[in-house]
Amino acid sequence: MLTSSAAGVYVICPTPFEGDGRVDVASTDRMVEAYLKAGATGLTILGIMGEAPKLAADEALAFARQVIKTVAGRVPVVVGVSAAGFAAMSGLSSKVMDAGAAGVMIAPPSTLKTDGQIVSYYADAVEAIGADVPWVIQDYPLTTNVVMTPKVIMRIIEQSPSCVMLKHEDWPGLDKITALRRASDAGQTRRVSILCGNGGMFLPFEMERGADGAMTGYAYPEMLVDVVNLINQGKRTEAHDLFDRHLPLVRYETQPGVGLAVRKYVLKRRGIIATDTLRKPGPKLSPETIAEIEWLMERIERA
Template sequence: MKANGTDLTTASGVYVIAATPFHDDGRIDEKSTDSMVDFYRACGADGLTILGVMGEAPKLAAEESVAISKQIIKRAGPSMPVIVGVSAPGFAAMRSLARTVMDAGAAGVMIAPPNTLRTDDQIVGYYKQAVDAIGDDVPFCIQDFPITFSVVMSPKVIRSIIQELPSCVMLKHEDWPGLEKISTLRGFEADGSMRHVSILCGNGGLFLDFECERGADGAMTGYAFPDMLVDVVRLQKAGKRDAAHDLFDAHLPLIRYEQQPGAGLAVRKYLLKKRGVIASDAQRKPSAPLSAKARAEVDYLFDRLSKLDARAKAA
């Protein structure tokens, strides 16, 4: 299924989960937004995903979500597809944002399940209702992130959504542990019981080295070194397993630190600021800024990484 010239069922590589840059006073920083998109392009990103959990989407007003989506879609251009998170408490808001961003040139949307869902039938039913709301001409990505959304999707449930809804084109896989889930889904594809969709993985890239080996097509995450993620996926595709793991292992201490629940976004924005990507590491309130001790620890890991990867240089 194609939308705006892009078939997301075949997406691969790295779709970066973009942060939302703010000024220190909480206003959206349009200049840093443009520089961030340019940075991701220079890193070799294949696409962008915006208004996700790390994009602080719930803290944005509806008009801000539309404005930043249009800005990023325009800046990215046709060569870098943009997926927009449209998860919302109600379908009216979801439909409004989805139709608006698709008209602006988005390649698709991402939908996370609400935490009220408990049974398999409820999960599948929710996605059917979401498609009814946004239209079956809008390609969508399932966001499977049980640690955050408290909704556990079995491989069979994901298969049901994919098989019953042709506009489902992608899975953002963020289960943890989740390697066996990837293998099971690719097994469904191999035995003909599930059509092919792209599987891109999140969790800050924490398991990307093995996720690629299990059949994932790449990453959809926002680790502050997306250029490293691009290289790991490329090396895995080229069959250079040891080189991919060596590079990944060099970054693992910083990836681990960035994945701390509650502190991850603050770490990521601080690192993006250190790399000269955004002007401020501010989060919109409510937020949890890094302590001076935490910043010192990130600086230490950053400096250690610079001895193994020259990209770890402060701007």
């Protein structure tokens, strides 16, 4: 089961598709093994970058079961169960936990406008999934348009003992990490794991502010693993030097709208998935964009 001591790199997995849009079973297995070989300490599936809203309910469950089966208990698997209604959230959560998931992740709907609404929503979500299911707050205001202050996050943590992790994707958000860590160090709130997203754009500094690692999906996950390990070893300069070598592609991958297409293209070029197909609606990369990606990859691999 997922716990508040979770750390390292939980790689966000895209959902591989065949050229005709069907879920690619063979690529899914190959992707899982590649991420584990890269040093992932966990995997996260059916998140925003997993194109979860484009999957039918039976496809999402089948994909989750396949990943969990392929992992075979080697690392925890977190499953995104965000849904428009609590019935769908409850149903998927129950089935993936029965299949062997370590926990679930829940993003707030964009309709939440006040602190009270946010706190109340998560109380209802916990009731829906069951108070014994470990779960992750997904704090991604750039996509959800829901802003959660440190105080709101602390209220959610305190009202739900089964909340064990914050997936931190606020931007700018470094001071939020500092505020939460100061509060837990002072005994003002329970300490939970903080893993950071946004493609790893600020990972070295997030680690230095008190994050426990990353939960994101950069196409060279071994870099994320090495940066986390180097920071934990006190090798700050080496960590930042390595990160800076990848930063141009990290930045390119975090472009709104096109980022997943870029990531899938790189994963295809690295032999991790067979195609870079996105389900419609989704962008297609222009020849100019592909040429830029190829140049960025060449720079990384030459170095």
